[in-house]
């Protein structure tokens with residue numbers, strides 16, 4: 354039910370955005386060929402924008418181009434579409450936003466899934482948590498966005514197929530906090546979502562993932578355990594492993610952390626499938642987090658203490674050196690010793706062409722599930738404790 358006063362700021366906002374785009378275009382021309390012209394811009398950090406209804410309705414849901422959850426009626430659930438980046442046709446990619454606004458004020462937690470398009474258990478986890486919430490009984494607000502990389506989800510693939518500058522496949526979890534005037538659609542989409550939807554409504558955030566297609570992982574969290582507010586949340590999950598590492602820039606949970614919002618990344622098994630057993634563990638942990646923040650009442654469920662969680666600060670990659678069929682000799686979550694053989698590989702004649710051992714003692718946290726491998730592919734990651742950590746590590750979350 355958008356009123357005239359609500360439409361006016363949208364028109365003005367659009368004009369301002371157009372002017373900003375013209376400015377960016379001029380900057381690109383001025384810096385043509387320089388690295389600076391294509392560098393990521395720092396997202397502005399300011400007060401929450403007022404909610405802007407575009408006036409559109411899609412499948413019965415109102416569309417917003419900016420959201421402040423405090424503008425929504427308390428004690429209710431709200432289903433909205435957020436207007437993301439424009440496509441070559443001039444139409445937009447919309448993402449699904451569910452807000453459970455509590456009857457009483459309190460903390461605001463943001464739950465995200467679908468930053469990668471092939472990670473279905475992460476979406477189901479967020480949906481299940483939202484379906485358990487009763488806003489009439491809540492103090493605070495939970496906002497969920499389940500389909501961030503829409504075009505990647507349409508193909509159930511990890512990366513965003515982008516055509517503006519030739520045919521690219523872009524990993525959206527390397528784009529955050531995004532840039533509303535960026536040169537690729539995923540960068541602009543990330544900027545719009547981060548500035549106008551995610552950051553302004555988060556006192557804490559969780560970004561849910563799974564392994565990627567062809568590579569299975571255990572149930573674990575990636576969390577910077579040296580940050581007390583992050584550790585307090587990650588400890589509340591009854592899952593077997595925590596990867597205690599800051600990982601690399603560009604991932605969504607680090608974009609939150611960089612602006613002072615405690616956040617971490619949950620990993621829920623294999624891509625493309627629903628693992629209902631693992632999902633239930635992350636639902637229980639997330640409900641614990643909402644209780645920890647005082648949003649939901651009730652006793653805590655099981656936590657990491659109840660499952661003797663294994664915490665490592667490094668993930669040792671075992672890479673294929675040959676092509677051929679891979680046979681794993683250990684399973685996910687198995688403990689391995691330094692020097693233990695974990696996989697063999699055979700060529701097309703059935704001859705063993707490679708044997709792979711772990712150089713460290715730890716637990717198996719990820720394994721290639723595609724049986725064929727070429728040289729250089731990760732075959733396994735061993736989570737272990739490194740006495741002197743090197744800092745942020747690369748990991749295919």
Ligand SMILES: [Zn+2]
Pocket residue numbers: 468469472526562563564750
């Ligand atoms: Zn992912």
